[in-house]
Amino acid sequence: MTTPDGGDNKHSVLEIRGLRAGVAGKEILRGIDLRVASGEVHAVMGPNGSGKSTLAHVLMGRPGYEVLGGSVSLDGRELLTLPTWERAQAGLFLCLQYPIEVPGVSLEHALAAAFAAGGRERGAIDEVLVAEADRIGFRRELLSRALNVELSGGEKKANETLQLAVLEPRFAVLDEIDSGLDLDLLRAVSRRIEAETTETGLGVLAITHYSRLLHELEPDRVHVLSAGRIVQSGGPELAEELERTGYAAYAEEEQAAANGAPPKAADPFADPFADPFA
Numbered sequence: 001m002t003t004p005d006g007g008d009n010k011h012s013v014l015e016i017r018g019l020r021a022g023v024a025g026k027e028i029l030r031g032i033d034l035r036v037a038s039g040e041v042h043a044v045m046g047p048n049g050s051g052k053s054t055l056a057h058v059l060m061g062r063p064g065y066e067v068l069g070g071s072v073s074l075d076g077r078e079l080l081t082l083p084t085w086e087r088a089q090a091g092l093f094l095c096l097q098y099p100i101e102v103p104g105v106s107l108e109h110a111l112a113a114a115f116a117a118g119g120r121e122r123g124a125i126d127e128v129l130v131a132e133a134d135r136i137g138f139r140r141e142l143l144s145r146a147l148n149v150e151l152s153g154g155e156k157k158a159n160e161t162l163q164l165a166v167l168e169p170r171f172a173v174l175d176e177i178d179s180g181l182d183l184d185l186l187r188a189v190s191r192r193i194e195a196e197t198t199e200t201g202l203g204v205l206a207i208t209h210y211s212r213l214l215h216e217l218e219p220d221r222v223h224v225l226s227a228g229r230i231v232q233s234g235g236p237e238l239a240e241e242l243e244r245t246g247y248a249a250y251a252e253e254e255q256a257a258a259n260g261a262p263p264k265a266a267d268p269f270a271d272p273f274a275d276p277f278a
């Protein structure tokens with residue numbers, strides 16, 4: 001798809017460099033480096049409180065989070081200085097861990113407004129929505145509800161997926177999109193997003209605790225976030241390994257960070273090939 005600025009969805013790069021950020025006076029993200037190209041799926045896994053949602057919110061520019069250093073660029077354009085709506089127009093989309101209810105605004109109106117704001121055309125949105133709803137098995141009658149109002153947790157996640165499918169962003173950050181979904185909807189949602197990586201070249205940063213999301217949505221890379229840093233990266237097998245072992249191997253680092261110690265990985269004498277599962 002050609003975008004308003006003449007860009008091409010299939011050859012974009014989202015690059016996070018040395019990102020440090022805090023909330024309520026506490027440093028949470030302590031230097032994140034990630035590079036996601038169009039069509040790639042990167043999973044970010046990690047224990048509760050490691051900073052996964054903070055990363056999602058800082059990428060999208062949620063108020064209340066303070067950027068302390070680093071950069072986030074989309075095809076070389078710095079995003080951190082832009083308001084949230086401009087980041088969205090640049091092609092970034094966030095599926096919230098806890099989607100917000102918006103009484104009085106329908107899904108169709110919200111999407112129409114998003115297209116109009118971006119100066120983009122997209123035929124009959126109602127028809128596209130029905131087709132997309134059918135594609136993931138989302139009940140059609142839920143489409144006429146006000147945005148996320150009186151939807152179950154899983155239906156809200158499916159609703160986010162519909163928006164993603166219709167808006168065709170360049171990059172999507174999915175914050176635990178699998179939580180609340182039953183197995184059928186989980187399979188449909190992950191399959192839909194995987195298809196978008198090839199159909200439109202969507203790049204994905206998928207935050208999750210569970211490898212089951214990653215069966216249909218196939219990760220190119222899996223990263224472990226612990227105490228605000230990426231402490232390990234690997235292929236899809238890392239997700240399965242984590243599901244078996246849990247995050248106990250990283251508990252020491254979590255505790256040290258909580259006590260204000262500098263990140264372990266910054267130790268120049270640390271063995272870069274050490275096996276954290278040993």
Ligand code: ADP
Pocket residue numbers: 023024028046047048049050051052053054055064
């Ligand atoms: P995760 O999504 O990995 O579970 P979060 O990014 O939500 O972790 O939280 C990381 C840390 O930041 C936690 O210790 C959490 O308590 C803290 N935190 C997150 N948001 C806020 C906030 N608005 N005010 C104070 N602390 C926060």
Ligand code: MG
Pocket residue numbers: 052053054097
């Ligand atoms: Mg979270």
